[in-house]
Amino acid sequence: MDRLTAALDDLAAEDLSGRFGPQLLDRLRPLLVASNRLAAEVIRTVRECEVTSAAEHDGQKAMASWLRGHARLSPAAASRMVRSGRALAQLPAVAEAATAGAITAEAVAVIAPVAAPGNVAAAEAQQVDLAGVDTTLAEVAASRPHAELRQVVDHYLARLDPDGPEPDPTEGRSLVFVTHADGSVGFRGELDAVGGEKFQAAVESIVQASRPAGDMRTRAQQSADALVQLADNQLASGQLPVLRTVKPHVIVRIDLTDLVDPATGPGAATTGLGATISAARARWLACDGNVSRIVIGPDGELLDLGRRHRVVPPPLRRAVEYRDRGCVFAGCDAPASWCDVHHLVHWADGGETSLENSALLCERHHTKVHHGFRVERDTSGRWHTYRPDGTEILILPRSTAEPERSRTG
Structure with a gap:
């Protein structure tokens, strides 16, 4: 590890400003191979950590949790790395190509579903030569475009179970939220046919119920506003499940001086999930919400409630x-x-x-x-x-x- 660190330090110290295109490309090619090799070692080590329950040493239940907290990976990236480690343990040809730097970590992640227990069991039941599949996938990943590798993997998995049982609709559902640097939220998801029908019907009911004259919003904006309105309706109804003894609600933190100041105050308030909003937006929310004063110090609200209150109020x-x-x-x-x-x-x-x-x-x-x-x-x-x-x-x-x-x- 010391030699690797020293080599990286040497590379980082090189001045690239005076080099031309061909020289830079000649430098880049071996770096990409080295990056692939290093990624393979990371994946292999993650797998050994999983096998030996190493995450427990730091109080984590699983390596995916450890990677999120200690390596600051996104949940998707952490899970992908764990699955890739399991795949390399099952597919020696792919593992050898990855170790040699011939295939990328992204390619390993695409191949990983082939080594999932259910797919391995299906291959064995159909007497599929998994070793041959392993070799073929390693060759395709090392020599063909990434899109072609994905097609080959999808085709193989489809052939394993061409008909299959009636799927459980909940298995294909997913909803992922991403909070951007400015506090806005993006999301992507998948719903089965029936679940999607329910979702669209609920959104459409709000869209059609609110069509004021002169509305210049696009259809996408109308649908987004309807989704927020659905959330508002549910939160206001008081019928949602309780979270830690408290009804779910929107939390906004803002200093008293910013709350009473009539200025816009950009970046003055913080939501409960960490987004930054303006003081003006916080005041708008406060018009239809409860305001709680929290003072950290000897002259504010009494926070030390004594031993009589074992349950935190x-x-x-x-x-x-x-x-x-x-x-x-x-x-x-x-x-x-x-x-x-x-x-x-x-x-x-x-x-x-x-x-x-x-x-x-x-x-x-x-x-x-x-x-x-x-x-x-x-x-x-x-x-x-x-x-x-x-x-x-x-x-x-x-x-x-x-x-x-x-x-x-």
């Missing part, structure tokens, strides 16, 4: 959510809505129900801290997580001067 929970944002366990990305308020000093040991003695922890990590792991908040407001042996869990990257800690409070 809503005002205190709001204060803890405001401070912690989500699970404070190192490497965990669980949002506040998934979390319990944990007593740092247990109730039975004299711990008070107060802001200073509270921390947000998801269900898994709440259990972990009751079985040897420990979280602490230092005087600067930064959370630290310790294993049962007393060593601290640190999050990548770790600089030589100052290791990065788990989470800022």
Whole structure:
């Protein structure tokens, strides 16, 4: 690893500004091969970590969770890497090509479904020569365009089960949200025929019920507004399931000075899921919502409620959510809505129900801290997580001067 780091340092130190196109391409080609080889080693190591339950060392249940928290991968990328590791363990020809740098990590991810247990079992039942398939896929991935590899894999999987049983409609459903840098939210999803019909009927009912004269919105804008209105209707009805003893609602955090200032105040408020909005937008939401005052300090609202309140009351929970944002366990990305308020000093040991003695922890990590792991908040407001042996869990990257800690409070 030291030699690899030194080689990367040497490459990064090279000045590329004076080189021409052919020289740069000659440099790029071996770098791409090296990148493929390095990606294969990462995937292979992730697989061994999964086999040996290495993530448990840092208090995580699975490698996908560890990769999200410690390597800061997206959920999709983390799951894809884990599946790719399992595939390389099942497909030696593909693994050899990946190790040699002949195929990319993206190609391995496309091939990975071939090695899924259900597909392997189907191949064995039909006496398919999986070794031959492995060799063919390695050759296609190394020599043909990526789109052709995807077609070959899709064709193979379709031939494994050309008819198949009547599918469970819920298995094909998916909905993924992505929060962009400006706080806007994108999403993509798939629904079965019946589920899609229900969804479109609900949206269309709102679209057709709200068609004011002079409406200049596009059809796409009308549908998006209808979807938001459906959410508004459900939230306002009070019929949605309770989240951690509280009805689901939109949370906006804003300083009092920004709330009362008539200026627009861009970037002055934060939503419960982390998006940044203007003070004007926050004031608009406050017109039809409840405003709760949270003051961190000796002169504000009483947050230290004493031992009489073993169950955390809503005002205190709001204060803890405001401070912690989500699970404070190192490497965990669980949002506040998934979390319990944990007593740092247990109730039975004299711990008070107060802001200073509270921390947000998801269900898994709440259990972990009751079985040897420990979280602490230092005087600067930064959370630290310790294993049962007393060593601290640190999050990548770790600089030589100052290791990065788990989470800022």
